[in-house]
Amino acid sequence: MSSSSLSVARGSAMYVGALLGPGLLMLPGLTAALAGPASVVTWAALLVLSGLLGWVFAALGIRLPSADGVRGYVALGLGRRASTATSWCFLAGIVAGAPIVCVIGGGYVAELAGAGRVTACLLAAAILVAVLAVTSRGLRTSSTVQFGLVVLLLVVVAISIVGGAAGAEAANWTPFAPHGWAAIGTAAAPLMLSFVGWEAAAPLTARLADPRRQLPRIVAITLVVTSLLYLSLAAVTVAALGPRAGSSTPVAKLLVLAVGPAGVVLASVCAVVLTMGTINAYVSGAANLARTLTKPHDDADTPPRWLNLAILASGCVLIGLLAGGVLELESLVTVPSALFLVVYLGCTAAAWRLLDGGVRVAAAAAFVVVLVVLAFTGAAAVPAVVVALVAMAARGGRAGGGSSPAAASPRRSVQRAEQ
Numbered sequence: 001m002s003s004s005s006l007s008v009a010r011g012s013a014m015y016v017g018a019l020l021g022p023g024l025l026m027l028p029g030l031t032a033a034l035a036g037p038a039s040v041v042t043w044a045a046l047l048v049l050s051g052l053l054g055w056v057f058a059a060l061g062i063r064l065p066s067a068d069g070v071r072g073y074v075a076l077g078l079g080r081r082a083s084t085a086t087s088w089c090f091l092a093g094i095v096a097g098a099p100i101v102c103v104i105g106g107g108y109v110a111e112l113a114g115a116g117r118v119t120a121c122l123l124a125a126a127i128l129v130a131v132l133a134v135t136s137r138g139l140r141t142s143s144t145v146q147f148g149l150v151v152l153l154l155v156v157v158a159i160s161i162v163g164g165a166a167g168a169e170a171a172n173w174t175p176f177a178p179h180g181w182a183a184i185g186t187a188a189a190p191l192m193l194s195f196v197g198w199e200a201a202a203p204l205t206a207r208l209a210d211p212r213r214q215l216p217r218i219v220a221i222t223l224v225v226t227s228l229l230y231l232s233l234a235a236v237t238v239a240a241l242g243p244r245a246g247s248s249t250p251v252a253k254l255l256v257l258a259v260g261p262a263g264v265v266l267a268s269v270c271a272v273v274l275t276m277g278t279i280n281a282y283v284s285g286a287a288n289l290a291r292t293l294t295k296p297h298d299d300a301d302t303p304p305r306w307l308n309l310a311i312l313a314s315g316c317v318l319i320g321l322l323a324g325g326v327l328e329l330e331s332l333v334t335v336p337s338a339l340f341l342v343v344y345l346g347c348t349a350a351a352w353r354l355l356d357g358g359v360r361v362a363a364a365a366a367f368v369v370v371l372v373v374l375a376f377t378g379a380a381a382v383p384a385v386v387v388a389l390v391a392m393a394a395r396g397g398r399a400g401g402g403s404s405p406a407a408a409s410p411r412r413s414v415q416r417a418e419q
Helices: 009-017 027-065 068-076 079-114 117-135 140-164 183-195 198-206 209-248 250-259 262-294 303-324 334-354 358-374 380-397 410-418
Strands: none
Touching: 009 198, 009 262, 027 183, 027 198, 027 209, 027 250, 027 334, 068 079, 068 262, 068 334, 079 117, 079 262, 079 303, 079 334, 079 380, 117 262, 117 303, 140 209, 140 250, 140 262, 183 262, 209 250, 250 262, 250 380, 262 303, 262 358, 334 358, 334 380
């Protein structure tokens, strides 16, 4: 195994970090406010969808273990123009989304400390710079840091779950659906955005020494860890907090139940860890894709300089506007989500053409659900449409643009790749 290869443990840490984000700290409260105890049903349903997506991306990664990641999958399934559009939507989502995720994490810490918007934005800037400094050291360094972050996260969340379980009361589960059964669907729209992440880790399959053996283990570990975290937190939030479950800082309240006032400090640490882990995993995955678009023969394991500069520039603009009160976080958060949903749309459509059997059915089901969720993003989908159209037009204007030869017979192309 080369020095830049990922082990199962490091690969699992990168995948877990990509799926979990600072939203884990507030979404149990948000969904409880929307659907009451029935929000646990929403979590369970979307975990099934996450399993379908994990299955699809694992099948694609085993058949096509390439640094191209989503770019390679969509090229084989739908052609080069669609592949280019999907790739640039993914990179645009990273560039726009990294600063926003950092603001969410910084805002959580600032709220717990009783600080204001400017403090939240300063914390966000510090987190962003720290993560980019880590990823610039290469994949081995970033995966080592990621492993440590995930272990720390598991410890903190376990403390909150155990502490909350000790204060659980059966009466907090009734009425089970205080806002009606339709609220389960209402809660799914914002919650779906916390399950974005499989596409970010896809390019990292090229760094696995034996994808056919390692990838199923990594996906299985990721599904088990994320399912236990999400469902346990959702259930304990309802059972222990009851009427207070709709708080914007439910994990902090659970940690206070577990360890007293020190729980606020632990929740702050957890917010920083989740934020750094998410950005670290996304930038590491984006680095591989960015190189294949601009320097296809470059085998370095560090992000291209232009990608880091683009993220920093985006951070300066977005964090600065948020600090000045010119923009509100709520108006921005669904923009990168819409970009990533377009990526899922392309990947699941390509998987339907490339794969066979049960996983092909899973791809079709995931495609339909992603399309429905994308429709709920509304005006936030406009930047994604613009990026996709510009990328397709630019690709079509080049010599050799148009459909990929592989797209004419995608399954034969997959068979050749497997050989």
